[in-house]
Amino acid sequence: MKKTVTAVFDIGKTNKKFFLFDSEFQEVYREYIQFDEITDEDGHPTEDLSALRNWLKTVFDRILKTEKYEIKAINFSSYGASLVHLDENRDVIFPLYNYTKSIPQDIIDSFYDKYGPEEDFHQKTGSSSSGMLNAGMQLYWLKNTKPEVFKKIRYSLHLPQYLSFVFTGIPLSEYTSIGCHTSLWDFEKKDYHDWVYAENLDQMLPPIVSTETSINMNYNGKRIKIGVGIHDSSAALLPYVRSLKKQFILISTGTWSIALNPFVERTLSKKDVAGDCINYMRINGKPVKSARLFLGNEYSIQVKKLTEHYGVDKDYHKTIMFEPETHYELVKEFEKMFHWESIDDPDMPAETNLPYHSFDHAYHQLMMELVLLQVESIKSAKGKMTIEKLFVDGGFSDNDVYIHLLSHHFRTMELRTTDSSLGSALGAAICISDTQLNSKFLKKNYSMKKHIPFIAK
Known part of the structure; x- marks a missing residue:
């Protein structure tokens, strides 16, 4: 008799992990993998998104076919400060820019000239001036330094939500990814900060749903509850x-x-x-x-x-x-x-x-x-x-x-x-x-x- 399990992909910067948990949340299966980084157009190392996507699909499809487990749900956890951009056909615009990449100081200065003072801004957004570690700043940087790439973007997904998108094809946002030092969220008014609307970024950020949202789907002939990532x-x-x-x-x-x-x-x-x-x-x-x-x-x-x-x-x-x-x-x-x-x-x-x-x-x-x-x-x-x-x-x-x-x-x-x-x-x-x-x-x-x-x- 098959064991009913929940599957989780836990994607770190170094280790990519896959787990199965039983109804008591006891781990019954795990596997790990590491990928060599690739480089973006500027030569900076970054996540090999194609290799990651292929591994996600390969592992999940293999486990679905096993006679040992019955997967009832799947969810995703991953590091933040990383955006995956999709074009109007919902195809990935490569690469995923690494949060360790530096942003020119003049771009940062121009941002605070517009939307500062800096201390007040960080109080409201619960963030610090951390360059690409502020995911919102990645969008501002793209808009001002790579306008030809920026124009192609229909949706920008936080990495946990991209992992979910690989399986659902539905672009979404949720609170924990928006709230992790992105500089996007105003914690006082509980909404995106005014600067997001001023730059029209809200139009490329998908609808916000509860982190506990799941999508019931027919995936490869199986009814599975798919989480939106966290x-x-x-x-x-x-x-x-x-x-x-x-x-x-x-x-x-x-x-x-x-x-x-x-x-x-x-x-x-x-x-x-x-x-x-x-x-x-x-x-x-x-x-x-x-x-x-x-x-x-x-x-x-x-x-x-x-x-x-x-x-x-x-x-x-x-x-x-x-x-x-x-x-x-x-x-x-x-x-x-x-x-x-x-x-x-x-x-x-x-x-x-x-x-x-x-x-x-x-x-x-x-x-x-x-x-x-x-x-x-x-x-x-x-x-x-x-x-x-x-x-x-x-x-x-x-x-x-x-x-x-x-x-x-x-x-x-x-x-x-x-x-x-x-x-x-x-x-x-x-x-x-x-x-x-x-x-x-x-x-x-x-x-x-x-x-x-x-x-x-």
């Missing part, structure tokens, strides 16, 4: 919001480490904006006060350098456990030694200088410095609120040194980690189900672990 950080947050009664902060870690506080009732203050806080959005349109840190990206850069410098295996860093004695040695006369390549830190040295003979010592130093940045990020998201629970999911939930150091800095908070690979995918599955979650859900489904701070000398 931004990965909002997806990771959803199971916690649905199953916990007490207030908490979730640190969703990966390429970006994002401290998410879903319990704010107001728009960002000037102090929040100055502290580099932004808003994400819950599936009901409510703001989520957040602080972003390019932690995973910087970690990868620095670990690669350390691996080469100390001549260890490229996966050696994954084996290192927290060593209290090493921490004690380093903390006695602690000073910052790393120069970051993708994080701005006014206190970092002009260049990296490591006096250590062993990779393990240098690695502990690296993690101590990165966690100091993480601590400030969490404090920004928390503000003056009294919050006692801290959850970590994503890649760093498996990093023993990171977790020990974090629990040390937040000794008065209850710190728990959850299974590192399921957060966004499970959230996407829950989003299109009618299931009510209770307080035991996280413990049962997320392999949750409680962490006790170590005793410092």
Whole structure:
């Protein structure tokens, strides 16, 4: 007898994942793949959208034919700040521009000259000036630098909604993708910001539907409920919001480490904006006060350098456990030694200088410095609120040194980690189900672990 399942594609910058969950949201199947990046017309690396689309269709069609599973629903979670443009025939206008691509300063200046002042704009839109990371700015940049491409656009889809479009052919928008630092949304008036209408961008942004919307379709002869997709950080947050009664902060870690506080009732203050806080959005349109840190990206850069410098295996860093004695040695006369390549830190040295003979010592130093940045990020998201629970999911939930150091800095908070690979995918599955979650859900489904701070000398 076939097992009834919900399918989820969870598309990260590096890993593309496919999951099947049973009716209890237990994972029953998974597969991963990675694609080599291609380059856009300017030579900047970007997502191979054709390879991704082909993989989506191939995997799903193969699973549909299996005798083992009966797919009743499918949904999609993915990273944000990425728009897929369709022409009037609903064909993709390539390429998908990478959010790491830079925008000329004169374009950014002209935008704020028109629609600033900058601080007020960021308060209203819950964003910071982050170039292509503001998806709205991508459209403004296209309109002003590549008008021949811009003229072809009939619809601009956020990446999670494009993944859904691959299966439904219906272009849609939803709150979590619009609300993730796009600079498109005015959180005060709960609508697109005035600048979107002034530039006529609203005409190429598809109709907004609830994130919980699903489309019942006949797909390859099967009746399937197809979700509209969800931004990965909002997806990771959803199971916690649905199953916990007490207030908490979730640190969703990966390429970006994002401290998410879903319990704010107001728009960002000037102090929040100055502290580099932004808003994400819950599936009901409510703001989520957040602080972003390019932690995973910087970690990868620095670990690669350390691996080469100390001549260890490229996966050696994954084996290192927290060593209290090493921490004690380093903390006695602690000073910052790393120069970051993708994080701005006014206190970092002009260049990296490591006096250590062993990779393990240098690695502990690296993690101590990165966690100091993480601590400030969490404090920004928390503000003056009294919050006692801290959850970590994503890649760093498996990093023993990171977790020990974090629990040390937040000794008065209850710190728990959850299974590192399921957060966004499970959230996407829950989003299109009618299931009510209770307080035991996280413990049962997320392999949750409680962490006790170590005793410092």
